[in-house]
Amino acid sequence: MIAEAVLKPGGDAATALYIVAFSLFIFGVKQGTHPTTAKRGNLIAAAGMVVAVVTTLLLDGIGNWGLIVLGLAIGSAVGFVASIRVQMTAMPQMVALYNGVGGGAVALIAWSEIRHGISLGGDIPLEELIPTLFAAVVGSVSFWGSNIAFAKLQDLIPTRPLSVPGQQVINGALLVAVVAACVDIAVNNGDPSQALFIGILVAAAVLGNLVVLPIGGADMPVVISLLNAFTGLSAAAAGFALHNVALIVAGTLVGSSGTILTLEMATAMNRSVANILFAGFGGAPAGGAGGVGEERPHTSIGPQDAAIKLAYADSVVIVPGYGLAVAQAQHAIKEVADALEKRGVTVNYAIHPVAGRMPGHMNVLLAEADVPYEQLKEMEEINPELPRTDVAVVVGANDVTNPAAKNDPDSPIAGMPIIEVSEANEVIVIKRSLSPGFAGIDNDLFYEPNTSMLFSDAKAAAGEIAAEIQNL
Amino acid sequence: MSVMTEVTIFVLAAFVGFEVISKVPTTLHTPLMSQTNAIHGIVMLGGLIVVGYANDPLEYVIGTIAIAFGTINVVGGFMVTDRMLGMFARKPKPKPKAEGKAGK
Numbered sequence: 001m002i003a004e005a006v007l008k009p010g011g012d013a014a015t016a017l018y019i020v021a022f023s024l025f026i027f028g029v030k031q032g033t034h035p036t037t038a039k040r041g042n043l044i045a046a047a048g049m050v051v052a053v054v055t056t057l058l059l060d061g062i063g064n065w066g067l068i069v070l071g072l073a074i075g076s077a078v079g080f081v082a083s084i085r086v087q088m089t090a091m092p093q094m095v096a097l098y099n100g101v102g103g104g105a106v107a108l109i110a111w112s113e114i115r116h117g118i119s120l121g122g123d124i125p126l127e128e129l130i131p132t133l134f135a136a137v138v139g140s141v142s143f144w145g146s147n148i149a150f151a152k153l154q155d156l157i158p159t160r161p162l163s164v165p166g167q168q169v170i171n172g173a174l175l176v177a178v179v180a181a182c183v184d185i186a187v188n189n190g191d192p193s194q195a196l197f198i199g200i201l202v203a204a205a206v207l208g209n210l211v212v213l214p215i216g217g218a219d220m221p222v223v224i225s226l227l228n229a230f231t232g233l234s235a236a237a238a239g240f241a242l243h244n245v246a247l248i249v250a251g252t253l254v255g256s257s258g259t260i261l262t263l264e265m266a267t268a269m270n271r272s273v274a275n276i277l278f279a280g281f282g283g284a285p286a287g288g289a290g291g292v293g294e295e296r297p298h299t300s301i302g303p304q305d306a307a308i309k310l311a312y313a314d315s316v317v318i319v320p321g322y323g324l325a326v327a328q329a330q331h332a333i334k335e336v337a338d339a340l341e342k343r344g345v346t347v348n349y350a351i352h353p354v355a356g357r358m359p360g361h362m363n364v365l366l367a368e369a370d371v372p373y374e375q376l377k378e379m380e381e382i383n384p385e386l387p388r389t390d391v392a393v394v395v396g397a398n399d400v401t402n403p404a405a406k407n408d409p410d411s412p413i414a415g416m417p418i419i420e421v422s423e424a425n426e427v428i429v430i431k432r433s434l435s436p437g438f439a440g441i442d443n444d445l446f447y448e449p450n451t452s453m454l455f456s457d458a459k460a461a462a463g464e465i466a467a468e469i470q471n472l
Numbered sequence: 473m474s475v476m477t478e479v480t481i482f483v484l485a486a487f488v489g490f491e492v493i494s495k496v497p498t499t500l501h502t503p504l505m506s507q508t509n510a511i512h513g514i515v516m517l518g519g520l521i522v523v524g525y526a527n528d529p530l531e532y533v534i535g536t537i538a539i540a541f542g543t544i545n546v547v548g549g550f551m552v553t554d555r556m557l558g559m560f561a562r563k564p565k566p567k568p569k570a571e572g573k574a575g576k
Contacts, residue, residue: 022485028511029493029504029508029511032503032504032507033493033497033504038500039557041507042503042553045507046510046550049511049513049546049550056520056521057520061525062520063524063525064524067523067536067539068520068536068539071519071535071537072539075542075543075546078548079546079547079548080551082544083547083551084551086552088555091502091506091556094552095509097548098506098513098544098545098549098552099512101541101542102512102513102515102545104537105538105542105545106515108519108534108538109519111534112522112535112538115528115531119528127475228505231509232512235512235514235515239518240475242521243473244517244518245473245478246514247515247518248481251515252485252486253488253489253492253511254509256485256486256490257489257504258489260493260494261496261501264501265501351499353498358502358505360498360500360502360503363560364556376499378497
């Protein structure tokens with residue numbers, strides 16, 4: 001290529017350009033934390049990536065251009081098409097898939113580093129070998145774990161927790177075996193065994209599958225976020241192996257910020273990360289939720305009654321949840337809101353921090369349906385408004401509205417922040433049945449005297465209600 | 473670069489990550505996760521280095537797949553984040569109000 005412009009690997013010029021690249025990453029992420037600058041922040045980070053890639057391509061001695069162009073072309077084409085075609089509701093699994101290929105790339109790079117070391121006569125220094133082994137294990141776990149997460153969210157495999165007897169023992173044994181094999185390679189670093197290394201990749205792959213399979217679909221966002229942080233760390237480890245400062249900083253940045261994000265999500269769901277990973281939710285319904293099966297008195301209404309209640313209200317708060325995302329009812333709900341606003345009703349949306357399939361996912365879905373940003377109220381903002389609200393409509397949300405979180409200290413969800421819909425004058429709950437939500441516990445809200453249940457699919461119900469309001 | 477210099481960079485970068493992410497409105501959690509997800513696609517550099525210096529058929533294959541995987545992670549990640557954030561952009565109101573351009 002440009003023979004004059006080549007950069008010495010590890011030289012000052014290359015390092016300086018990598019510093020520019022990771023500064024743009026840090027600045028881009030910082031900008032990504034504010035609504036007004038987020039879009040720019042993403043572009044800034046992308047610009048950093050361009051700098052990093054071009055710098056690497058200019059390194060002295062880089063060859064095999066045909067293969068490099070081939071890899072770049074395939075990757076760009078697949079990434080481009082997939083990101084254009086994905087539905088907004090399918091965003092979480094798309095992120096899982098992108099995360100998975102990132103982890104896969106790390107594992108492959110680690111493999112090739114080991115091969116390279118062996119071809120040079122073994123004797124890989126420990127400060128390169130240990131990060132390489134770490135990258136291989138974590139990358140492989142992340143690749144397979146993310147693929148399972150994708151398959152579950154995409155309904156390719158059942159979203160319910162799948163586990164085999166003695167799961168924890170098998171996982172533990174696999175982990176011990178992987179660590180032991182890593183130690184063996186590290187001890188024999190004069191002559192590492194490639195066969196054993198491939199065995200590590202395979203064992204880590206099985207582990208990635210087994211860890212994610214028992215986790216239910218609703219916990220998947222936390223898992224994806226955790227795997228995102230893991231992939232970041234494994235990229236940093238690859239950076240140690242390759243002595244590449246851009247990889248170290250960018251990977252670590254993602255590892256630590258991803259960890260914070262994971263903890264925030266888990267807190268908002270009132271779950272601990274350890275609980276999600278090792279409990280296999282639903283398998284152990286914490287605190288015997290007595291009374292399951294016995295019918296408690298509740299009020300059931302149809303779309304027409306709901307339309308009348310809404311049309312003659314002054315203020316309505318819509319509480320969307322997971323069910324709305326699953327039913328893809330965001331456009332239908334927007335129609336209801338439009339019909340109400342035409343009659344002069346004030347409509348707001350109450351967004352619980354974990355509504356949807358990921359924190360912030362609901363905001364994206366409603367924004368896609370053209371719901372004005374100003375109508376989206378966060379939980380802290382809407383709760384004081386609810387006592388002055390005429391009708392609260394709960395669409396496909398359950399646990400996040402359960403008053404037991406506030407009133408019953410023995411409840412498994414005690415202490416979880418909720419949207420206090422029972423404070424509103426009237427509550428309409430659109431839901432398929434009285435069945436308990438994700439937490440596996442009964443929702444007292446359904447049996448309160450001011451609550452009416454509308455048993456239906458969220459999308460169908462919203463469509464009918466909108467039509468009824470227009471006919472009034 | 474000595475290994476301890478690299479460890480120093482690692483620890484400082486970890487603190488930067490913790491600091492930079494604090495106090496994020498929930499609305500931005502998903503886009504931000506997606507953006508950081510794209511950033512770890514930086515591993516594609518590793519693929520470029522592997523292929524760029526490889527001289528063995530299996531390494532060609534492994535490295536090229538690694539480049540393709542990393543590039544999917546980068547291109548898809550940034551583009552999907554951009555699409556998500558585009559949803560929040562203020563849309564032109566249907567009202568025929570002659571709005572003066574508020575751009576700078």
